[in-house]
Amino acid sequence: MLWKLFIEIVIFCIIIIDFSYAFNDSKHNDTYECKLGSKTPYRCVANYDDSSLKYADCIEKKIWLILRHGTRYPGKKYIPRMINELPQLQHIILKNYENNTTNLSAGDAALFKKWKLSLTQRDMMKLATEGEDEMIDLGERYQARFPSLMPETFNNQTYKFRYTSTQRTEESAKHFAVGLFGWHNSKNIWFPAPIYRDPVLRFYKACPRWRQEVDKNSNARSEKTKFLNSKIVKNMLNNIKKRIGYNIDYETAHLMHTMCAFETAWNQSTVSPWCKIFSLNDFRIFEYAEDLELYWIDGYGYPLTYKQACSALKDMFSFFGSKEEATTTAYFTHSGTILKLLALLGVAKDTHPLMHDSFRLHQAEKRLWRSSIIDTFASNIAFILYDCASQGPSILFMLQERPVYLLGCPNDMPCPISIMKAAYPDRDEECQFDVMCHITT
Helix, strand or coil: CHHHHHHHHHHHHHHHHHHHHCCCCHHHHCCCCCCCHHHCCHHHCCCCCCCCCCCCCEEEEEEEEEEECCCECCCCCCHHHHHHHHHHHHHHHHHHHHCCCCCCCHHHHHHHHHCCCCCCHHHCCCECHHHHHHHHHHHHHHHHHCCCCCCCCCCCCCEEEEECCCHHHHHHHHHHHHHHHHHHHHCCCCCCCCCCCCCCCCHHHHCHHHHHHHHCCHHHHHHHHHHHCCHHHHHHHHHHHHHHCCCCCHHHHHHHHHHHHHHHHHCCCCCCHHHHHCCHHHHHHHHHHHHHHHHHHHCCCCHHHHHCCHHHHHHHHHHHHCCCCCCEEEEEECHHHHHHHHHHHCCCCCCCCCCCCCCCCCCCCCCCCCHHHHCCCCCEEEEEEEEECCCEEEEEEEECCEECCCCCCCCCCCEEHHHHHHHCCCCHHHCCHHHHHCCCC
């Protein structure tokens, strides 16, 4: 018994090392462009090595993909404020610069002078050009890795596509298809009509108990609230005040940070003046604040949050077990689905939960739960079914186009499906969604 526990601990350590070091380079540690939380562009984590994956004596049979939509425009929470408040702040900052009451450089001031907001209400939550490109590129790379599963010619019996009832996921699906089939041929693809509160792609929308006990529960955001009231955040706001010569609260600082994040995501060659307001440590603080919220709302904070993701995982097992011709399932969804599914799988789980007073313990380069890595725009999860001569049907798990070896699975090999089914819910009895999501009176 003890030797088995020891082996599991060793394997768990391998998972942590593989996952963290796959993204541990200078762009994540030394620059702000890849520390933008859930608004980080996918180029920060993309795996540009699209060579096919080969495992000895294993033949790929099916692939099940689920992808967050690509880079988008802001939503109704931000666009009106950006339109109304940011030009006023721009004017104040430039006036203070002229009065020599800021710490901005001449180059920073020049960026502010040239800045003009091009957003309109019509852009709200729509897929941006960068998001279109992310999806096209993902389609091309996945096809290059798995050409036998994802042929260049569309066949309704080979491909199963689905997206939620939003413009950003619909357009993501269509541009992913462009990557697979080209612009001309992709126009002939049949996509099923989206399902309201899709039980697989957006299961949490159909879970009243989660919405009541977690999403609408103020206590679930208490760690983030405490962090925002901490000395760390107050010191950051004081430093920003010195930088721009103007006193602002966290909500205003966060608005400027959000503009910085979106403008960075939209265009790699553009430097947003709003990013010049913050130090590298400020970006770490904003990132940690968002990670705290996502950890408790969409991650490991409450068991119900990730247990409800069993409906998505069960769909994967069902697809792999079916005798239908289809070799590829590709779903297009949202951040909330990706994070909950990762938590159900035990991916990016830190030894200690994220708390308001553990920013130093969970410094950006050390913790695993980092939205800037696991929840970028266009984040993607893939399961690939193999038939292996030595161990039979097996499943490879991939995150952001990289293999990740799950707890209890062999390292550097697809995981025997028997181990996967023993570890994760694959049957109705193990995934009683209606029961767990029912509100008891």
